[in-house]
Ligand SMILES: Nc1ncnc2c1ncn2[C@@H]1O[C@H](COP(=O)(O)OP(=O)(O)OP(=O)(O)O)[C@@H](O)[C@H]1O
């Protein structure tokens with residue numbers, strides 16, 4: 001995405017429902033043609049933020065601009081923004097083509113233009129041969145595509161998708177993720193997708209905003225979120241890791257139950273340190289390179305690799321191991337890591 005222009009600017013937006021603070025001073029920029037994901041646990045404010053953008057909710061404070069102009073004063077139906085709801089009901093008695101055409105018919109566009117645009121968009125989502133079909137005869141993935149076609153046919157500047165794939169089973173979901181990404185490239189519309197599925201956010205998005213209790217905790221590209229989480233919350237939420245709370249003293253990390261561990265100076269001031277599983281190697285217990293020794297308490301298969309849980313005097317380390325060198329549960333092993341792989345976490 002590089003330095004492409006800002007399309008949407010959200011500045012200091014807050015929204016409460018009675019005692020519940022749904023959005024707490026949220027600021028973020030979404031760039032032109034970006035695939036942007038809002039990721040966070042249930043109730044963290046994702047849908048509320050989309051509803052503010054779509055115009056179904058007015059924030060208590062803050063501003064939102066689209067292409068530099070105030071968006072909040074524009075009524076929902078006049079915004080160049082389309083929201084695809086968490087549950088996207090298709091009209092059951094209408095054909096696929098009619099479902100997709102519906103919004104354009106409401107706008108009163110000429111019939112010929114409607115037909116041309118519906119044909120084009122159905123072609124884009126790969127449903128040209130289902131034009132005359134009724135929704136009940138379609139698979140879940142196909143229905144999802146009709147809903148998408150309906151949302152993009154109006155050519156919004158910004159398409160907001162609230163948990164677009166949550167109703168689908170795992171396999172179709174994977175296929176639809178690729179589909180969504182391809183579609184976004186093809187139609188050139190900026191997408192903001194809400195999800196609480198980290199894999200989905202990480203595989204789809206150019207950038208991800210991780211939200212927690214109404215606050216954006218971190219906004220970064222997926223790889224940077226994974227490699228450089230700044231808080232315990234984000235390190236814990238994205239991927240798996242060994243997180244050691246403690247404090248820095250003279251080049252060492254002091255954490256209860258473990259000997260002082262040598263760490264880089266950038267860990268001074270951290271609340272905790274983290275190690276990703278692939279940064280931790282298992283060694284034989286008598287190897288002199290061991291930093292710590294412990295017992296394998298669990299092994300989890302992950303497909304092309306496995307995760308070994310190693311208990312070191314009550315502290316659990318997670319190490320990624322290849323399937324062909326699986327340790328036995330109960331085995332005594334040593335662990336080590338590169339010091340440079342240690343991630344300082346500066347906030348909770
Ligand atoms: N209309 C409303 N009235 C009262 N409380 C609301 C309203 N809408 C949202 N909330 C509250 O605001 C908070 C944020 O809700 P929101 O729907 O934005 O969460 P979410 O991140 O979309 O969650 P989920 O992943 O479960 O969909 C929640 O505590 C919710 O209960």
Ligand SMILES: [Mg+2]
Pocket residue numbers: 046047048086162
């Ligand atoms: Mg929601």
